Amino acid sequence: MRIGIDARPLQLEAYRNRGIGIHLRGWIQAAQNLGAEHAFVLLFDPALANPSLTLSSPSWQLQPLSLPFSPPHTSSLELHLDSEAEFVFDSALEAFLLENKFDLFHATYTFMWEAFVPRRLYNIRWVATFYDLIPLIFKNDYLDPLGECGRRSFAQRLGAGVYAQRIQTISQASKADLVRHHLAADKIDVIYGGVESSFAPLDSSQTQALLTALNIREPYIFSVSGFHHTKNLRRLCEAYALLPADLRAAYRLVVRCPLGPANLVTVQGWLQELGIAERVSLLAPVTQAQLVGLYNGAALVVHPTLYEGLGLPVVEALQCGAPVVTSSTSSLPEVGGEAAEYVDPSDASSIAQGMARVLTDAALRAQRREVGLRHALRFTWQKTAQA
Numbered sequence: 194m195r196i197g198i199d200a201r202p203l204q205l206e207a208y209r210n211r212g213i214g215i216h217l218r219g220w221i222q223a224a225q226n227l228g229a230e231h232a233f234v235l236l237f238d239p240a241l242a243n244p245s246l247t248l249s250s251p252s253w254q255l256q257p258l259s260l261p262f263s264p265p266h267t268s269s270l271e272l273h274l275d276s277e278a279e280f281v282f283d284s285a286l287e288a289f290l291l292e293n294k295f296d297l298f299h300a301t302y303t304f305m306w307e308a309f310v311p312r313r314l315y316n317i318r319w320v321a322t323f324y325d326l327i328p329l330i331f332k333n334d335y336l337d338p339l340g341e342c343g344r345r346s347f348a349q350r351l352g353a354g355v356y357a358q359r360i361q362t363i364s365q366a367s368k369a370d371l372v373r374h375h376l377a378a379d380k381i382d383v384i385y386g387g388v389e390s391s392f393a394p395l396d397s398s399q400t401q402a403l404l405t406a407l408n409i410r411e412p413y414i415f416s417v418s419g420f421h422h423t424k425n426l427r428r429l430c431e432a433y434a435l436l437p438a439d440l441r442a443a444y445r446l447v448v449r450c451p452l453g454p455a456n457l458v459t460v461q462g463w464l465q466e467l468g469i470a471e472r473v474s475l476l477a478p479v480t481q482a483q484l485v486g487l488y489n490g491a492a493l494v495v496h497p498t499l500y501e502g503l504g505l506p507v508v509e510a511l512q513c514g515a516p517v518v519t520s521s522t523s524s525l526p527e528v529g530g531e532a533a534e535y536v537d538p539s540d541a542s543s544i545a546q547g548m549a550r551v552l553t554d555a556a557l558r559a560q561r562r563e564v565g566l567r568h569a570l571r572f573t574w575q576k577t578a579q580a
Contacts, residue, residue: 197295199310200235201258202302203244210478212505213324216363216386216577217301218246223387223574225250234295238308260285261292264309272306274339274346282309290317300357303350304328312349313356321357325502325523326370327423334422351376363503364524386503387574391481394514394566395489403486407476413445414548415491415515417484417506420456423499425538427463432497432544434467440552441472444492449476449484488513493551493558496520497538504528508572511565516558518547528572532565 202208202217209218221235229252237244239257248254262285264278273279290298298319300311311319328335328347336347354360354376361382362368372378395403404410414433418426426448433446452460452475464470479487488494494510496519501507507528510517519525520538529535534557536547551558 194231194296195234195294196231196297196299197234197236197256197290197293198299199258199301200237200244200246200255201241201308202305203246204238204241205305205307207307208302208305209245212386212503213302215505216324216503219387219389219574220577221246221253224578225253226575227578256293258286258289261288270307272339272343273309274306274342276342276345276349279309279312279346279349283311283313286311287314287316290314300353303353304347310350310353312353315356318358319356320359320361321353322361323351323354323367323371324363325367325500326351326374327500327502329374330370330500331422354380364501364527366524366527367502382580384577384580385572386505386508387572387577388505388508388512388569389481389574392485392488392509392512395486400486400489403483404490407479407483407487409445409447409474409487409490411445412443412492413447413474413490414493414495414552415487415510416446416448416450416495418448418450418498420450420452420460423501424450425497425499426450426460428538428541428544429495429497430460430463430467430469430473431541432495432548433473434469435541435545436549440549441469444552446473447476447487447491448473449479449487451478484509485513488515491515493518493548495544495548496525497536497544498525499523499538501525501528507533508569512569512572514562514566516551516561517565518544518551530564530568532561532568534561 202213208214233253234256236256236258264281298317300321303310303321303323336344359380361384363386365383368381368383371381416429418424464473488510494515494517496506498520500523504525507517507519511532517533519529519533521535534547534551537543
């Protein structure tokens with residue numbers, strides 16, 4: 194069987210180093226070690242830099258997605274929402290897949306707004322991946338600003354689940370959301386993501402060296418966050434401000450949160466307003482090795498997001514042996530299991546109380562660490578790739 198896989202998310206700045214790109218790259222790299230009787234072809238946009246992948250199996254290859262006819266040119270920095278152009282892309286992609294004798298096509302990110310994506314393929318079998326329904330669940334923040342054109346495009350992208358033979362998603366919570374929005378439960382496969390083996394407990398000297406390089410020299414609470422609505426960054430800052438003064442004095446808040454200039458000014462304004470500017474460190478992008486060090490050195494990892502399709506930071510933290518406080522919503526109870534402490538992400542006082550419980554109870558931290566290390570073994574790229 195000849196299987197085409199859409200690798201374009203790995204070419205786009207919006208995705209390649211975030212959860213979607215990490216997921217796609219992780220299972221592709223692992224799948225090459227499984228041994229396969231099929232040919233896997235990673236399809237990429239020849240107008241962009243090649244996706245960063247190591248191909249180690251002769252069963253896997255790269256091929257440019259050279260369409261026989263193309264929709265009007267749109268920059269990869271724009272949103273691809275033009276309904277007429279989207280129809281042309283559907284037709285051109287199907288013609289390309291048939292001409293190149295593909296038996297199966299995997300649309301790896303159905304809501305990839307910076308590129309045209311398939312919505313209706315009639316003459317070839319295909320699988321569509323939905324990570325989550327964040328644009329619909331938080332439509333006021335994500336969907337409505339796109340206007341009528343964006344809403345129509347979203348509906349048609351969601352409708353791809355009707356035309357595809359199978360749907361993949363990354364948690365039972367996301368599956369439940371898809372079913373609530375009228376996609377058939379019996380065609381949805383839940384395939385969890387994984388975590389690289391480098392996310393693991395380090396010895397104290399390794400951790401200290403990594404933290405020293407980041408100029409972190411005191412105990413801290415760590416969070417991986419972002420500026421957009423569901424990451425809940427403002428409420429995290431409010432929760433830290435609500436901690437008892439002795440806990441704020443004992444533990445700095447360190448947030449890995451790449452911010453553009455305007456958003457950085459906004460967040461710094463929040464910190465000044467809350468009176469915690471001197472106790473919060475905002476880190477620019479860090480290397481993976483530094484991220485592992487940050488998880489290892491943290492007294493606590495807090496991830497109080499409003500919604501996650503999966504929630505990789507929780508698994509990464511557990512695999513490093515860190516105690517975790519996270520949200521009781523969406524997929525996060527699946528991901529954290531009995532290893533995490535759960536809070537209401539809509540309530541800053543609930544987040545603060547959860548952090549305080551873990552920070553003041555050494556026995557609880559030790560128990561969470563032990564359970565977390567076992568629980569994280571469920572999430573490997575090898576299991577994802579096999580599924």
